[in-house]
Amino acid sequence: MIPFNKPYFTGQETEYIKDAVAKGKISGNGYYTQLCQTYFEKKYGFSKCLLTTSCTDALEMAAILIDVKEGDEIIMPSYTFVSTANAFVLRGAKIIFADSNPKHPGIDEDKLEALVTPKTKAIVPVHYAGVACDMDKIMDVAQKYNLYVIEDAAQAIDSFYTGKDGVKRALGSIGHLAAFSFHETKNIISGEGGMLVINDPTFSKRAEIIWEKGTNRSAFFRGEVDKYGWVDIGSSFLPSEIIAAFLWAQLENSEAIQSKRKEIWNQYFEGLKNWAEHHKVQLPFVPEHATNNAHMFYLVFPTLEQRQAVINALKEKDIYAVFHYISLHSSLYFDKQHWGGQLSQSDNYSNCLLRLPFYFELNPSVVIDAIIK
DSSP states (O other), X not given: OBOSOOOOOXXXXXXXXXXXXXXXXXXXXXXXXXXXXXXXXXXXXXXEEEEESOHHHHHHHHHHHTTOOTTOEEEEESSSOHHHHHHHHTTTOEEEEEOBOSSSSSBOGGGSGGGOOTTEEEEOOBOGGGOOOOHHHHHHHHHHHTOEEEEEOTTOTTOEEEOTTSOEEETTSSSSEEEEEOOTTSSSOOSSOEEEEEOSGGGHHHHHHHHBTTBOHHHHHTXXXXXXXXXXXXXXXXXXXXXXXXXXXXXXXXXXXXHHHHHHHHHHHHHHHHHHHHXXXXXXXXXXXXXXXXXXXXXXXXXXXXXXXXXXXXXXXXXXOBOOOOOGGGSTTGGGGOOOOOOHHHHHHHHHEEEOOOOTTOOHHHHHHHHHO
């Protein structure tokens, strides 16, 4: 059997977990948390990083930080996971869904400005499959209308964007804030887990307070205040040292993990390109401004029926491929909003996109052969 996903373990995870226990502190913001946060800040140039229990928590922190209130409008793609929207709906925001790009499932940057109103507070681009949205276009719209940009970089670890100035920047380092995921389906994992990136320094102090349940506890332990108390809203967003220790083992091996995943991605692409052209199936598209972090490999079929036929054929051979998001604008929850809009590209990806099995130990040739024969 070939599952859709299989978590990869480096072998050091349990050793570091044992070490965390031996250090006598397994609650949040300890030795391994600091190691992981510093790693990201140094390697990718993020201004400040805070590990969280999930990417969902990181997005919820971002919504609190930009003071989302009842009636504020947040622009985001409809083709995304529900957490992207929930984080802002929980604060009372109205979600304005944007369509996807015809060439890839990311947001259609050219249609963003038409969605801006006096109530718009932020744009939340999602770097689908780790492939960069055109951040220059997004940041230009945000600057023109004085909007925040929060990058949903859940799938985008170790992926980059090259802007019109020729500078290559890590995804998650461009918007005011960004959120990453270390869920077991991602490239680098900790089971559950996430991270908030703070690029706008005006958010740094408050982010730490929100992260620590609305208290200035972190400042207290640094000796900056003589006591700590409740100073803002917040929640228990910190992961335990157990999660951070697991993550550190993965980060130490990130280059080997990424190298192997790119090898698998390239094998898929080369093995399927002739078949895909013959059957009018769209392979993943990586724009010139983006890099490929090999988060996933997907196919976009001409029809839903063709996709289902391939799913069924693979399942008969114990190979499990899955479709991805159901467009949020067509969800049961959002249907209550009586939105009535049409997002044809987003619906097309919902109906026709298929994700192939993808994990470190996969032999993609077995899946390729099952598809083309």
